[in-house]
Amino acid sequence: MEQWEYKTVKYATKGFLGGKVDEEDLSELFNGLGYEGWELVSCFDTSISQGQSRDIIAIFKRRAFTGL
Template sequence: MEKWEYKTLKFKTGGFLGGKIDEYEFQEELNIHGDEGWELISCFDTTQSQGTSRDIIVVFKRRKMVQM
């Protein structure tokens, strides 16, 4: 049976009303985790008020290494 492990990251947004994120930094962070074997399975924002985003949440998974 396959086993999985999960990792969750939170990225803060900026700007006067929120919702802005450094796309280059975001992409670099995703690539770093991809190089470590993590697969992005979900990405969503958390709402602050009136539809503006407070945080971006990303969820990764990878096959758990079983030690024998």
């Protein structure tokens, strides 16, 4: 039976009121996790108000090493 481990990453948006995403920085973060074997399974934002985002929450998974 396959076993998985999960990682939750919180990425803070920038700007005075939030809502601005440094796409290059976010891509570097996601690519680095991908190189470590993590697969993105879900991604969503947390809202402040009127459509502005405070944080981006990303959930990753990878096969757990069982040592067998």
